[in-house]
Amino acid sequence: MGVKQVVKGNFATAVAAKLARVDVVPAYPITPSTLFPEQISTYIANGEMDAELLLTESEHSAMSAAIGASASGARVATATASQGLKLMSEMLFIASGMRLPIVTAVGNRALSAPINIWCDHQDTIAERDSGWLQFYAENNQNALDLMLMAFKISEDRRVLLPSMVGLDAFVLTHTMEGVDVPLQEEVDEFLPPYKPVYTLDVKNPMTFGSFGTPAHYMEFKYQQWEAMENAQKVIDEVFSEFYEKFGRKYEKVSEYRTDDADIIILTMGSMSGTARAAVDSMREKGIKVGAAKLTVFRPFPFREIKDLSRKAKVLAVADRNISFGFGGAVFAEIAGALINEKEKPMLIDFIIGLGGRDITQEDFYKIAEISKDAIDKGKVEKMVHWINLREVQ
Template identity: 45%
Template sequence: MKKVVMGNHALSYGAMLARAQVIAAYPITPQTEVVGFLSELCADKLLDAKFIKVESEHSAMAASIGASAVGARTFTATSAQGLALMHEMLHWAVGARTPVVLGNINRAMGPPWTIWTDQNDSLSQRDTGLIQYYCESNQEVLDTVIQAFKVSENERVLLPAMIVLDAFVLSHTSEVVDMPDQELVDKYLPRRKATYRVDPKDPHSFGNLTGPDRYYELRYKIERSMREAEGLIKEADEEFDKLFGRKYGLIETHQIEDAETILVASATVAGTARTVVDELRAKGEKIGLVRVRVFRPFPFQEIRKAIENAHRVMVIDRNISFGHSGIFYQEVKAAMYNQPRRPPIFGYIAGLGGRDVTPETIAEIIEDAGKRDRSEEDIIWIGLKP
């Protein structure tokens, strides 16, 4: 069945189809429709879940962790300041190995007050240990919620996941979405069966004081699970494809086979870049696109393979690590450093705080990089007003 669905409701439908059992959330623009719609779905008994209307995002994640720790499938959603307030509990969710799925609408951080999109909120949580998916379409948002529960709840992973979508550009844009059949979703994603759970019939202490003799190995295990997740995300994606006829991969490549120039982008910017690539291809230019969908675990091998033969690679970042450079740029560059074949990589900042990234912006990036043999600057700003 096809439906016209806004990005935020795609998250809600995803949680509904995944049969989330506990939802704990606090409102923040531009996430409000996610939780508003979920409240309606719960009230209308279309979703059998307990919705805890908490008094803050910090409590939203704490309650989600509690619910997940007893074995329930748990969903929450937030944005920007709310995600930053959750920060402590994101670490907690990872350390406690609670597979909560979190929808985050990418919104720029204040001050000054802003509600428009960029990626600094989610990328500031880079080192917490959450799996991070960056989505391009509403269909992908909905499908990724279902896939994310499957991967996160796998006991070789047991890590929370963040599903990221751009504020307004995607969250408030309506698109046609193919609604997966509930029976098929149930087959793909059965009820969660948690082996390790807080249970009075089998009492254990979770998260108690751990000295230097053991903590180190516990961190190693988180990293090992992150690496396991890389394969399991691909497996879950393949299995999803068999049942629903759609797959997304860790990265998505477009026209890269013989490409001399490759753009690397994420989220909706990648969608814009794809149209520019197609236009230039029609004119005979050897250009392609890599869209990074899964940012954590970082898909080293796939990215290396995709760009190693290019003559130049331009990474577009809708984010910035102040005093360094764009974050995707840093990571792509770092992934290539020890490799035998290393194309010149250029780092472009664009679209912070919701500034439109148009086909003209992308064309400007391609033109700028075309003039350079190698990147002499760590940051190249595009569309900066004087």
């Protein structure tokens, strides 16, 4: 078994990179992810980690260098957030298109303007089409574990796509929590060295990043689609292998008190614990409410969401992001996933906690109340609600 340590979320992602024996870490500092390159540089300075830290002049160059390093056969990790992820955005699509299994920790932070350093999921959600796998941590243990698993999933030959692991700005990145840090031997057994299919090698020269004409471009995109489909199964396999090895259970969608629930509140990230506490309080008052947490957003867990949807009259989605002109992105995905189901619950979207606005149990009581009202009326009168919003003049 591992060693119990009380650490910040950023430390958990850095220790995961160390345990994964990452070869190259290209990085550029940004709040709230800066502790990641700091910690890696400390490991290297103290001789605790054998890796190359490449401190670039921008996030764009950090991801570009990650691509060069990964194509050279190195295991590569970096960390970023918010505007940094946006500056990387161009290269995110290229990393996945080139099928390079880079792993990036993202301190989920709101996007400008106005500039804001606190938590929401807008940064990663806006990259949902970038071809990266997306995992969301609820706590620091998740951040560490999901990072480790991300390497194994990404590097699987059936997948070969990059992964991002989201951990909420400050709520996780800067908050101390007890974490079980696995032993190096255990991680080595779980995660073998990266064996690339293609590499930049003078003995076997290949051309990377070629020009895709209309004659072939679509097939490359189809292969990426297939790889994402394959990732569904690979994620299940790796989650289950991880459970056997480390005793911590991961699911794409984890449910809490949902069996007889009329209302299920769906969450992502650190708010999930608050949601479960709120469910307990409401259950005491006889309200039939449950909670579910989405850990994997890409590939989207269609099957699990369909299974979940059969259990409730209302699926209330707590979206810590907003797609202007529609609503929350998680809500939209769920609506899409259920469109062909004969029986489906009412779906209501709740925009919550943008830019670090606190999410409290009261917010979930409000969500349950609005959901209950829809059940009573037998219809959804308003599709998108903003929770805990000041009076807007």
